[in-house]
Amino acid sequence: MEQISIIGAGHAGTLLAVGLAGAGYDVRLFSDKDAEGIRDQTSPTGTAAIFADSVATEIRLGAADYSGQGAPMDAVHLFFSPKVGQELIAFGSPLEEAAGLATDVRLKSYDRMKQLAALGGDIQIETVSMDRLDQIAAESALTVVATGKGGLSSLFPRDAARSMYDAPQRKLAMILVRGIASDGTAFSNRLPGMTPVCFNLFGGAGEIFWVPFLHKSGEQVWSLVFEARPGGPFDRWDTVTDIHQAFATAKALIQEFVPWDWPAMANMEPLLDDPFSWLTGAFAPSVRTGSGVTSGGHPVMSLGDTSVSYDPICGQGAGSGIRQVGQYFDAILARGDRSFDREWIDEVFEAFYSSHIEGTYRFTNTFLEPLTPTGVRVMTAAFADPRLRGPLLKSFNRPPSAFPWLAEKTETDKWITHHTGRSAASVVARGNAKALGAMIKNTVKGENFPRAEATEIPSRMLARNS
Numbered sequence: 001m002e003q004i005s006i007i008g009a010g011h012a013g014t015l016l017a018v019g020l021a022g023a024g025y026d027v028r029l030f031s032d033k034d035a036e037g038i039r040d041q042t043s044p045t046g047t048a049a050i051f052a053d054s055v056a057t058e059i060r061l062g063a064a065d066y067s068g069q070g071a072p073m074d075a076v077h078l079f080f081s082p083k084v085g086q087e088l089i090a091f092g093s094p095l096e097e098a099a100g101l102a103t104d105v106r107l108k109s110y111d112r113m114k115q116l117a118a119l120g121g122d123i124q125i126e127t128v129s130m131d132r133l134d135q136i137a138a139e140s141a142l143t144v145v146a147t148g149k150g151g152l153s154s155l156f157p158r159d160a161a162r163s164m165y166d167a168p169q170r171k172l173a174m175i176l177v178r179g180i181a182s183d184g185t186a187f188s189n190r191l192p193g194m195t196p197v198c199f200n201l202f203g204g205a206g207e208i209f210w211v212p213f214l215h216k217s218g219e220q221v222w223s224l225v226f227e228a229r230p231g232g233p234f235d236r237w238d239t240v241t242d243i244h245q246a247f248a249t250a251k252a253l254i255q256e257f258v259p260w261d262w263p264a265m266a267n268m269e270p271l272l273d274d275p276f277s278w279l280t281g282a283f284a285p286s287v288r289t290g291s292g293v294t295s296g297g298h299p300v301m302s303l304g305d306t307s308v309s310y311d312p313i314c315g316q317g318a319g320s321g322i323r324q325v326g327q328y329f330d331a332i333l334a335r336g337d338r339s340f341d342r343e344w345i346d347e348v349f350e351a352f353y354s355s356h357i358e359g360t361y362r363f364t365n366t367f368l369e370p371l372t373p374t375g376v377r378v379m380t381a382a383f384a385d386p387r388l389r390g391p392l393l394k395s396f397n398r399p400p401s402a403f404p405w406l407a408e409k410t411e412t413d414k415w416i417t418h419h420t421g422r423s424a425a426s427v428v429a430r431g432n433a434k435a436l437g438a439m440i441k442n443t444v445k446g447e448n449f450p451r452a453e454a455t456e457i458p459s460r461m462l463a464r465n466s
């Protein structure tokens with residue numbers, strides 16, 4: 001079999017390596033750290049929560065199935081405040097067949113490097129330079145670069161026509177914590193009996209959310225993510241340099257801005273036994289090219305964050321990388337007599353761009369921007385009518401499926417009527433009345449924060465907790 005070289009042992013590179021080695025390919029994986037180094041000496045690149053389709057792709061390619069090892073990410077719930085302190089909308093829904101999980105990417109890389117070695121793959125520990133990449137590409141039938149947002153990504157120019165931003169839209173922070181229940185009892189103010197992604201979206205300030213997370217040690221913890229609009233009230237991370245400061249900053253922001261969840265989180269603690277369990281940073285969400293050319297003229301292929309970096313607001317980066325691996329794996333196996341030339345690489349990337357990246361990047365950016373009138377219409381309607389909540393929140397599993405109904409009013413109205421059997425105008429009017437009622441109630445009571453009732457979950461959906 002031809003030799004395929006993969007640079008970068010993140011979850012995307014290692015998944016492709018394991019898949020191809022399992023299919024009989026001669027795989028070389030180049031990593032700047034060995035498996036123990038990734039597991040023990042790095043931070044996870046992100047929360048990397050993935051939904052059902054991505055979980056299925058990992059399993060199809062022969063990687064470990066972590067479902068059942070920790071709490072499932074079985075629902076999504078959101079509070080939306082157009083201004084800090086002003087309630088407008090709150091709702092959630094079980095994800096049912098779209099449910100997924102967040103597993104520490106350090107554990108995935110570690111497990112897959114061991115699996116690759118057992119499958120006979122060749123693992124080389126070195127930081128690949130541009131010159132070395134040229135050499136590797138000259139020796140290999142195909143070379144795939146999966147070195148994340150940094151690394152060798154500069155070989156793949158940012159596509160200005162496809163990239164909406166040339167500057168970071170949020171300053172990001174993430175910290176893992178223990179001490180929050182993950183048996184479905186913690187967020188009963190949102191979705192009793194479930195372990196949801198808990199979103200808090202604040203117009204003008206940014207977003208704050210929690211995700212149930214399987215730590216590399218096997219312990220079920222929670223990942224807290226902070227997305228701060230630069231200069232806004234959540235933008236407090238620039239001076240954070242250690243886990244203690246990260247935890248103190250997270251705690252202060254939650255107490256101040258998300259007091260409705262604080263009772264569930266009051267016992268949380270940082271993972272002092274994992275000093276890498278936090279991160280801060282910022283990057284411009286960008287689409288790069290699918291192919292690059294080394295100094296000696298050899299074509300190479302981008303993968304994962306090296307191809308596209310999404311803001312984490314909708315939790316799509318890791319999932320996109322997994323689907324890309326799935327599509328690339330299929331294309332490699334289906335290639336027949338064709339060589340892995342630049343034309344083939346571009347064709348495979350373009351197919352993935354149109355089937356997944358384009359819609360996912362657009363979906364993610366919709367939530368980075370102030371909500372459009374159509375976006376507000378969708379949210380208001382879902383606030384009014386529970387039948388819209390599942391279809392809306394399950395679109396996180398297949399973001400391109402949210403278009404055109406998330407962006408075009410005529411299509412939005414058809415979508416509302418399709419799922420509710422009622423006229424869109426009447427559903428939206430009910431949602432507006434409900435939001436107004438809540439605002440008046442809060443004003444009268446002098447309360448500034450969401451006081452939405454918890455969403456009732458039908459008992460059949462709670463079977464896993466019984």
Ligand SMILES: Cc1cc2nc3c(=O)[nH]c(=O)nc-3n(C[C@H](O)[C@H](O)[C@H](O)COP(=O)(O)OP(=O)(O)OC[C@H]3O[C@@H](n4cnc5c(N)ncnc54)[C@H](O)[C@@H]3O)c2cc1C
Pocket residue numbers: 007008009010011012013030031032033038045046047048049050105126127128129146147148149150151152172173174225303304305306312314315316317318319320321
């Ligand atoms: C705060 C935050 C939250 C997130 N939450 C989510 C979420 O909930 N859901 C989701 O789907 N996505 C999420 N993401 C995005 C997700 O984490 C990333 O998209 C994903 O982990 C990227 O994986 P990767 O394998 O492409 O790259 P990486 O994880 O960056 O892996 C690249 C690897 O290549 C190695 N490397 C780099 N240069 C070289 C070199 N020259 N030679 C050899 N090796 C090299 C690196 O050390 C690393 O091991 C989040 C991101 C952030 C920042």
